[in-house]
Amino acid sequence: MKLLVCISKSPDTTSKITFKEDNTKFDENGVQFIVNPYDEWYALVRALELKEANNGSVTIITVGTAVDDAVIRKALAIGADEAVRINSEPHDAYFTAMQIADYAKTNDFDIVLTGKETINYNGSQVGGMIAEALGTPFVSLASKLDVNGSTATLETEIVGGVEVVEVNTPFVVSCAKGMAEQRIPNMRGIMAARTKPLNVIEPSAIEALTSFESYELPPSKSACKMINPENMEELVDLLHNEAKVI
Amino acid sequence: MSTLVYINSNNGLAKNTLEAITYAKKLGEEVIAITTGSADDSVLATLGQYGANKVLIDRTVNTDDSQQITNVVAAAAESMGSNSVVFSHDFIGKSVGPRLSVRLKAGLVPGATDIPRNGKIRVNVFSGKAMGFVSIKSARKVISLLPNSLQPEGGGENCPVEEFNGNAGIAGVKVLDSKVPEGEIPLPEAELVVSAGRGLKGPENWGMVEELAKELGAATACSRPVADIGWRPHHEHVGQTGVAIRPNLYIAAGISGAIQHLAGVNGSKVIVVVNTDPEAPFFKAADYGVVGDAFEVIPRLTEAVKKFKANG
Numbered sequence: 103m104k105l106l107v108c109i110s111k112s113p114d115t116t117s118k119i120t121f122k123e124d125n126t127k128f129d130e131n132g133v134q135f136i137v138n139p140y141d142e143w144y145a146l147v148r149a150l151e152l153k154e155a156n157n158g159s160v161t162i163i164t165v166g167t168a169v170d171d172a173v174i175r176k177a178l179a180i181g182a183d184e185a186v187r188i189n190s191e192p193h194d195a196y197f198t199a200m201q202i203a204d205y206a207k208t209n210d211f212d213i214v215l216t217g218k219e220t221i222n223y224n225g226s227q228v229g230g231m232i233a234e235a236l237g238t239p240f241v242s243l244a245s246k247l248d249v250n251g252s253t254a255t256l257e258t259e260i261v262g263g264v265e266v267v268e269v270n271t272p273f274v275v276s277c278a279k280g281m282a283e284q285r286i287p288n289m290r291g292i293m294a295a296r297t298k299p300l301n302v303i304e305p306s307a308i309e310a311l312t313s314f315e316s317y318e319l320p321p322s323k324s325a326c327k328m329i330n331p332e333n334m335e336e337l338v339d340l341l342h343n344e345a346k347v348i
Numbered sequence: 349m350s351t352l353v354y355i356n357s358n359n360g361l362a363k364n365t366l367e368a369i370t371y372a373k374k375l376g377e378e379v380i381a382i383t384t385g386s387a388d389d390s391v392l393a394t395l396g397q398y399g400a401n402k403v404l405i406d407r408t409v410n411t412d413d414s415q416q417i418t419n420v421v422a423a424a425a426e427s428m429g430s431n432s433v434v435f436s437h438d439f440i441g442k443s444v445g446p447r448l449s450v451r452l453k454a455g456l457v458p459g460a461t462d463i464p465r466n467g468k469i470r471v472n473v474f475s476g477k478a479m480g481f482v483s484i485k486s487a488r489k490v491i492s493l494l495p496n497s498l499q500p501e502g503g504g505e506n507c508p509v510e511e512f513n514g515n516a517g518i519a520g521v522k523v524l525d526s527k528v529p530e531g532e533i534p535l536p537e538a539e540l541v542v543s544a545g546r547g548l549k550g551p552e553n554w555g556m557v558e559e560l561a562k563e564l565g566a567a568t569a570c571s572r573p574v575a576d577i578g579w580r581p582h583h584e585h586v587g588q589t590g591v592a593i594r595p596n597l598y599i600a601a602g603i604s605g606a607i608q609h610l611a612g613v614n615g616s617k618v619i620v621v622v623n624t625d626p627e628a629p630f631f632k633a634a635d636y637g638v639v640g641d642a643f644e645v646i647p648r649l650t651e652a653v654k655k656f657k658a659n660g
């Protein structure tokens with residue numbers, strides 16, 4: 103079984119978010135980058151479990167520049183066999199997805215896995231775009247994935263519940279909570295990651311379709327109104343008459 | 349020129365679909381709604397009240413398969429000459445929107461929270477810690493609207509409903525079973541949410557949370573550790589690595605307010621925090637705070653809500 107896992111970097115979850123150049127760029131100064139948690143905890147770990155049970159290989163792929171190699175090595179330390187970096191800034195989701203699809207087209211993967219979204223842009227776009235470019239089915243927001251030969255059974259989030267679905271390989275899946283448990287890389291994994299292949303390839307000629315023009319921080323909250331814990335009638339009254347939410 | 353809106357009509361017309369129609373109307377062009385499945389014409393015609401000029405339905409499609417729906421929506425966009433396609437940013441918007449973007453070579457803005465202003469569309473980024481303003485460079489556009497970003501505006505007339513055949517092809521994804529718990533309000537669309545964390549000590553204590561939620565007509569949610577240790581189901585986990593929500597009211601009991609938790613809930617209009625620790629970080633993000641024991645405060649609040657409802 104040949105598995106391709108799409109990896110994005112994202113700022114550490116505790117990062118303070120600030121912008122520079124007149125609020126047009128994210129200020130990376132002092133920001134620690136991690137493997138996007140959905141990509142790592144769910145997509146990558148489930149891919150490794152499937153490989154362990156069925157044999158095969160796990161390749162990770164990212165669209166990024168040389169500074170991202172550190173994040174790629176982290177993902178290799180968790181257990182992927184090899185990595186591919188498409189050597190470009192990821193200009194937008196379309197650009198990123200088309201680059202990955204171009205690579206996937208020539209490499210016959212059984213399953214392409216992504217996280218359900220990144221924690222920086224939260225778009226939930228790349229998986230569906232890759233599926234369309236490859237002309238394969240797409241299962242989004244999957245919380246369970248089992249494979250038997252060329253047939254996979256998945257659970258996915260739908261409005262207010264879950265659906266159990268079946269699909270044949272090849273397909274693309276975006277992975278959400280429930281699919282696997284986080285794995286902490288051990289020393290052996292970290293050592294091995296240093297010598298695993300990291301193939302850098304040049305991007306295809308693709309134009310981005312969107313761009314982020316500027317950013318804003320949300321308005322800061324006014325001071326919290328404290329309510330006497332004995333007096334919940336007052337809270338209900340405020341929620342009704344002042345906040346007007348009930 | 350027209351704007352095409354994909355409508356999920358499988359279980360009646362949910363609020364987020366009416367929001368999508370209202371949004372499309374605000375874009376200023378003719379609004380064509382396209383749906384799949386087997387909804388009654390009489391139900392679909394009411395979309396006119398929110399701004400649809402016409403509803404198309406392809407009854408050959410009876411699943412949520414992203415390839416089939418993409419085929420139908422692309423065909424409708426072609427035949428209606430629509431340059432903009434609007435979705436709700438729900439599970440269908442998240443699977444069909446990206447496919448359609450590639451199919452039509454149309455820039456996609458996922459999770460829009462406002463109509464375009466000066467050619468830019470606002471979205472939440474960094475899990476709600478900031479907002480970004482996106483421009484689309486292509487002539488065609490796909491926009492998926494974050495639920496609860498605007499109120500549906502009704503008051504218009506019913507509109508015609510027409511059959512449409514978009515040559516959907518076959519579904520690559522076969523549905524074996526679907527489990528939708530009866531009577532529960534789905535979290536992402538809920539306007540009111542009652543949430544609790546590790547401060548509740550154990551799963552056996554969630555009865556009071558459910559009771560308050562029931563009294564308010566609210567959905568229930570929880571912090572990540574509570575879902576991780578299995579006190580509550582995973583789909584209730586809100587935060588940066590769970591569901592991001594933006595209800596009108598978020599009541600959090602026994603949750604400390606870690607930055608990763610706040611990231612998923614700070615889009616809420618009003619936040620109420622109940623915590624024994626006056627120094628809990630959550631109070632900094634709250635509108636109303638109660639320093640007290642959730643085991644006393646929550647039942648008391650439930651009683652107060654009952655009384656309020658009884659007095660009309």
Ligand SMILES: Cc1cc2nc3c(=O)[nH]c(=O)nc-3n(C[C@H](O)[C@H](O)[C@H](O)COP(=O)(O)OP(=O)(O)OC[C@H]3O[C@@H](n4cnc5c(N)ncnc54)[C@H](O)[C@@H]3O)c2cc1C
Binds near residue numbers: 587604625641642
């Ligand atoms: C990469 C990463 C991602 C994460 N993503 C998320 C996420 O998406 N969502 C999320 O929630 N967390 C997330 N976390 C975890 C987060 O950092 C916190 O650990 C978590 O939110 C804490 O949950 P809690 O508030 O329920 O528990 P605690 O931090 O243990 O807080 C319990 C609170 O209850 C109060 N309390 C105790 N007894 C009572 C009582 N009787 N009445 C009232 N109050 C009481 C305490 O004062 C305390 O404030 C993430 C962490 C990491 C590292």
